[in-house]
Amino acid sequence: MLQVSNLSKTFSGQAALAGLNLTIEAGQVHALLGGNxxxxxxxxxxxxxxxxxxxxxxxxxxxxxxxxxSPESSRSSGCxxxxxxxxxxxxxxxxxxxxxxxxxxxxxxxxxxxxxxxxAVAMLDRAGLDLDPDALVGALTPAQKTEVAVARALSPxxxxxxxxxxxxxxxxxxxxxxxxxxxxTIRRVSSHQVGxxxxxxxxxxxxxxxxxxxxxxxxxxxxxxxxxxxxxxELVHLLVGDELDETQAIAEKLADPADAPVALTARSVxxxxxxxxxxxxxxxxxxGVAGITGSGREAVLGSLFGALKRIDGEVRVKNAxxxxxxxxxxxxxxxxxxxxERRTRGGVLGLSAQENLSLAKVTKHWRFPLMRRxxxxxxxxxxxxxxxxxxxxxxxxxxxxxxxxxQQKILLARWLNCExxxxxxxEPTQGVDIxxxxxxxxxxVGAAKSGTAVLVSSSDVDELVALSxxxxxxxxxxxxxxxxxxxxxxxxxxxRTLVSTHEEHHEDS
Amino acid sequence: MRIRNAGMDRFxxxxxxxxxxxxxxxxxPDLFLTSGTLHSVASNQAIGAMLALAVLIPMAGGCYDLxxxxxxxxxxxxxxxxxxxxxxxxxxxxxVTVVIAAVAGLVNGFVVVKLRVDAFIATLGTATIIAxxxxxxxxxxxxxxxxxxxxxxxxxxxxxxxxxxxIYLLLLTVLVWWVLEHTPAGRYIYAIGGNEEAAHLSGVAVxxxxxxxxxxxxxxxxxxxxxxGSLTGPSLTYGPGLLLPAFxxxxxxxxxxxxxxxxxxxxxxxxxxxxxxxxxxxxxxxVQWLNDMFNGGALILAVAFAVWRQRRPxxxxxxxxxxPLAPARSGSE
Ligand SMILES: Nc1ncnc2c1ncn2[C@@H]1O[C@H](COP(=O)(O)OP(=O)(O)OP(=O)(O)O)[C@@H](O)[C@H]1O
Ligand SMILES: [Mg+2]
Numbered sequence: 152m153l154q155v156s157n158l159s160k161t162f163s164g165q166a167a168l169a170g171l172n173l174t175i176e177a178g179q180v181h182a183l184l185g186g187n188x189x190x191x192x193x194x195x196x197x198x199x200x201x202x203x204x205x206x207x208x209x210x211x212x213x214x215x216x217x218x219x220x221s222p223e224s225s226r227s228s229g230c231x232x233x234x235x236x237x238x239x240x241x242x243x244x245x246x247x248x249x250x251x252x253x254x255x256x257x258x259x260x261x262x263x264x265x266x267x268x269x270x271a272v273a274m275l276d277r278a279g280l281d282l283d284p285d286a287l288v289g290a291l292t293p294a295q296k297t298e299v300a301v302a303r304a305l306s307p308x309x310x311x312x313x314x315x316x317x318x319x320x321x322x323x324x325x326x327x328x329x330x331x332x333x334x335x336t337i338r339r340v341s342s343h344q345v346g347x348x349x350x351x352x353x354x355x356x357x358x359x360x361x362x363x364x365x366x367x368x369x370x371x372x373x374x375x376x377x378x379x380x381x382x383x384x385e386l387v388h389l390l391v392g393d394e395l396d397e398t399q400a401i402a403e404k405l406a407d408p409a410d411a412p413v414a415l416t417a418r419s420v421x422x423x424x425x426x427x428x429x430x431x432x433x434x435x436x437x438x439g440v441a442g443i444t445g446s447g448r449e450a451v452l453g454s455l456f457g458a459l460k461r462i463d464g465e466v467r468v469k470n471a472x473x474x475x476x477x478x479x480x481x482x483x484x485x486x487x488x489x490x491x492e493r494r495t496r497g498g499v500l501g502l503s504a505q506e507n508l509s510l511a512k513v514t515k516h517w518r519f520p521l522m523r524r525x526x527x528x529x530x531x532x533x534x535x536x537x538x539x540x541x542x543x544x545x546x547x548x549x550x551x552x553x554x555x556x557x558q559q560k561i562l563l564a565r566w567l568n569c570e571x572x573x574x575x576x577x578e579p580t581q582g583v584d585i586x587x588x589x590x591x592x593x594x595x596v597g598a599a600k601s602g603t604a605v606l607v608s609s610s611d612v613d614e615l616v617a618l619s620x621x622x623x624x625x626x627x628x629x630x631x632x633x634x635x636x637x638x639x640x641x642x643x644x645x646x647r648t649l650v651s652t653h654e655e656h657h658e659d660s
Numbered sequence: 661m662r663i664r665n666a667g668m669d670r671f672x673x674x675x676x677x678x679x680x681x682x683x684x685x686x687x688x689p690d691l692f693l694t695s696g697t698l699h700s701v702a703s704n705q706a707i708g709a710m711l712a713l714a715v716l717i718p719m720a721g722g723c724y725d726l727x728x729x730x731x732x733x734x735x736x737x738x739x740x741x742x743x744x745x746x747x748x749x750x751x752x753x754x755x756v757t758v759v760i761a762a763v764a765g766l767v768n769g770f771v772v773v774k775l776r777v778d779a780f781i782a783t784l785g786t787a788t789i790i791a792x793x794x795x796x797x798x799x800x801x802x803x804x805x806x807x808x809x810x811x812x813x814x815x816x817x818x819x820x821x822x823x824x825x826x827i828y829l830l831l832l833t834v835l836v837w838w839v840l841e842h843t844p845a846g847r848y849i850y851a852i853g854g855n856e857e858a859a860h861l862s863g864v865a866v867x868x869x870x871x872x873x874x875x876x877x878x879x880x881x882x883x884x885x886x887x888x889g890s891l892t893g894p895s896l897t898y899g900p901g902l903l904l905p906a907f908x909x910x911x912x913x914x915x916x917x918x919x920x921x922x923x924x925x926x927x928x929x930x931x932x933x934x935x936x937x938x939x940x941x942x943x944x945x946x947v948q949w950l951n952d953m954f955n956g957g958a959l960i961l962a963v964a965f966a967v968w969r970q971r972r973p974x975x976x977x978x979x980x981x982x983x984p985l986a987p988a989r990s991g992s993e
Binding site (some may be wrong): 184458478479482483488490493495497498499500501502506509510511513514517520521522549565 | 842843845847848850856857858859860861865920921
C-alpha cells in the first residue's frame with residue numbers, strides 16, 4: 152500500500168534520513184521506532200509534503216507516485232497526519248480547527264455554521280471527545296489538543312479515501328486511559344484497511360497495537376519485523392542494543408528526607424480550575440502530581456510558579472512569599488518551572504539552542520561590555536553532553552532544527568542550569584527516547600539528592616511512582632488526597648485518579 | 661551554521677550591491693563612479709537609515725512601530741522652532757527635542773504594554789496624534805532655518821570627504837548592533853520577538869523590555885529628526901515619507917548578515933544597496949519618481965523573499981514565523 156524506496160534527506164550536510172526503504176500493508180499498524188533524532192519525524196514530514204527529500208528516492212501510495220514537497224498530493228493520495236507539534240491553530244476554536252482539514256460546508260460561498268457545528272460535534276463524538284466546540288484550542292490541555300488533532304486527521308471529506316494515517320508521537324502527553332482510547336481508535340481505523348504509521352517512545356503501546364515494527368538509527372533502518380512473539384526486552388534490544396537496562400536506572404529510590412527543612416509551602420492556593428489546596432515540599436523530596444485530563448493536574452505547578460493566575464492563597468519558597476503571577480520573581484526566589492507545552496510556552500524556536508538554554512540566566516554570562524560567548528558555549532557543550540543532546544555540535548543551530556526529544560532535553564537543561572531550590576517540571580520526559588528518559592529521571596533524582604525540592608507533574612503514572620516520595624491526587628479540580636510511602640503504587644495512583652461513577656453522582660447531587 | 665556557499669545567503673545584498681556598481685559603473689562611468697556620487701548617496705540616506713534602525717529595535721521584539729516617521733517630523737519642527745523662534749541655543753534645543761521624542765515613545769509603550777493595544781494599531785494612532793501636534797506647534801508654516809553657523813556644521817562638516825552625519829550613522833549602527841547582539845537586553849528583546857510567552861515564563865520582563873524598545877525607537881527617531889533639520893533644513897512633510905523605506909530596509913535586513921532576525925548591519929546594508937540601485941537608475945534615466953517605486957517594490961520583494969526562504973524545503977519550522985505580520989524568521993543554515 153505504501154512503498155518507500157531509497158528515501159534520503161540531508162540538512163546542511165548532515166544526513167537526517169539515509170536511504171530508507173519501507174513497505175506498509177493496508178490494514179497494518181506499523182510502529183516506527185528509534186532514538187531521538189533518528190529521523191522519524193523527518194520521514195513523516197517528507198510524506199506530508201513539508202520537506203522535499205534528496206533526489207533519488209520515491210514513495211508510492213496505493214501504486215501511484217507521490218509528488219514530493221506537495222501537501223496537496225499527499226492529501227489527495229489519502230495520507231492523513233497528526234504531527235509531533237500537532238499543527239493546530241491556537242487562536243481558533245475547536246470547531247474551526249477540525250473543519251479546516253476537510254473544508255467547511257458552504258452554500259454560495261457562505262459557511263453554513265449550523266451544519267458545520269453539527270458535523271464537528273458528530274466528529275468529536277465519533278472520536279469520543281467531550282469538548283466544547285467553541286473552546287479556543289489554545290486553552291486546551293496538551294492531551295485535549297492531541298485528541299483534536301486526531302479527530303481532525305480522521306475527519307471524512309467527501310470523495311477522499313483515507314489510506315494511510317500517520318501519528319507522530321500522539322501519546323507523548325496522554326494519560327493511560329486516553330492512550331487506551333487512542334489505541335482503540337487506531338485499531339478501528341486499521342480494521343477498515345487503512346495503513347497506520349505510529350511513532351512512539353512508549354514500548355507497551357507498541358506491544359499492544361502494532362503488527363509490524365521498524366527501528367531507525369541515524370536515519371537508517373536497522374530492523375524491520377513482525378510483532379508476533381516479540382517481547383518487550385527484545386524490543387528494547389532492537390532499539391538500543393545491549394547498552395542499557397532501562398528499569399534499573401531509577402530503581403534506587405531516595406531515602407525519605409523526613410526532617411529536611413521545608414523548601415516550598417503552599418497555603419490554600421487556588422486557580423480557576425483547582426480548588427484551594429495546601430502543600431509542603433521538603434528539600435530533597437520528590438512530589439508527584441497525578442490526575443486525568445481535566446482534573447486540574449495541569450494547573451497545579453503553573454499556579455505555584457505564577458505561569459497561571461493564582462486567585463488566592465500563599466506560596467513561599469524557603470519562607471519568602473512569592474508574588475502571584477510573576478514568573479520573574481519566582482525564578483529569582485529559586486523556583487523554576489518547565490511547562491508541558493514545549494513549542495508554544497517553552498522554547499523560542501527561532502533562537503539558537505544556546506540562546507534558549509541560557510535565557511533564564513542571561514546575566515550570568517554578561518560582563519560589560521560584552522556577553523561572554525566562549526563561556527556560554529562551554530556551558531552549552533557541557534549540558535549537551537550531560538543530557539546527550541544531538542547533534543552534539545549544534546549549539547548555534549536554531550531550536551527548531553532539533554528533533555522533538557532533543558528540544559525537550561535542551562529546555563530541561565535551561566532549568567537545571569539555574570540550580571533551583573524548587574524544581575517543577577510538567578511532563579519532563581515527553582517525546583524523549585527510553586535512554587534519555589532514564590537520563591532525565593537520574594537528573595531529577597540527582598537534583599533532589601543535592602537538596603532541591605522537586606515537583607513532577609505527569610500523565611505517565613509509572614514515571615510518577617518510580618520517582619516520587621509522595622503523590623498528589625487530583626480529581627475534578629480538587630486535590631483529594633496525598634499518597635505517601637508504600638501507598639505510592641501504580642495501581643493505587645491510577646485507581647484514585649479515576650472518578651468512580653458512584654462518586655460522580657454523589658458530587659452532582 | 662556551516663558556510664558552504666561563500667556567504668551567498670547571508671551577504672547576498674553585498675553581491676547585489678556590487679552588481680549594481682558594476683552595471684552602472686560600466687553604463688555611465690563618469691556620472692556614477694565618482695566620489696561625489698559616493699558621498700552624496702552616503703549622506704542622503706543617513707537619516708532614512710537611522711529611521712530604519714529605529715524601526716528595527718521594536719521589530720526585533722515583535723512590534724511594529726509606525727510612529728517613527730511622525731516622531732522624526734515633529735522633532736525637526738521642534739528643534740528648529742526652539743532655536744529660530746524662541747532663541748534657544750543649539751545644545752539645549754537638541755536635548756529637549758530628543759527628550760520629547762523619547763516621551764512619545766513612553767506613551768507608545770504605555771499604550772502597548774499597559775493598555776495592551778496591538779503595537780501596529782497603537783503607533784498608527786499615536787502617529788496621527790503626533791502629526792496633529794506638529795501642526796499645532798508649527799501653525800502650518802515651515803519655521804525658518806536657525807541662523808547659528810553651528811547648526812549646519814552639526815551634520816554638514818566633512819570628515820574624509822563624507823558629511824559627518826554619515827559618521828553619526830555608523831556610530832548609531834554600532835550602538836544598536838552592540839545592544840541587540842552583545843547585551844542581555846538584546847537577548848531579551850529577540851526572545852520576546854520569537855516567543856513572548858516562553859520569554860515571560862523564563863523570567864524575562866516582557867512588558868519592561870517592550871516598553872524600553874519603544875522608547876529607544878522614538879529617541880532614535882528624534883535624533884534622526886534633529887539631524888534632518890540640520891542636514892536638509894526644516895520640512896513639515898518628509899517624516900511619514902521615510903516610514904515605508906525604513907520598513908523596507910529593516911525587512912530586507914532580516915535576510916542579510918544574520919538571516920532570520922532583524923539586525924543592525926543587515927539593515928544598513930539593505931539601505932545602501934537599495935540606494936545605490938536607485939541612484940544608478942536615476943543617473944541613467946534622469947527621472948525622479950524611481951525612489952518611491954523602488955522602495956515600494958523592495959518592501960514587497962523583501963517580505964516575499966523572507967517568506968520564501970522560510971518555506972523552501974529544508975528551511976526550519978513554519979511555526980516560528982507563523983504570525984502573518986511578524987518579522988519573518990528562518991533558521992540559519
Ligand atoms: N529543519 C532542520 N534543520 C536542520 N536539521 C534538522 C531539521 N529538522 C531535523 N533536523 C535534524 O534531523 C535529524 C532527525 O530529526 P527528526 O526530527 O526526524 O528526529 P526524530 O526521529 O523525529 O526524533 P524525536 O524522537 O526526538 O522526535 C536530527 O538530527 C535533527 O537535528
Ligand atoms: Mg520526532
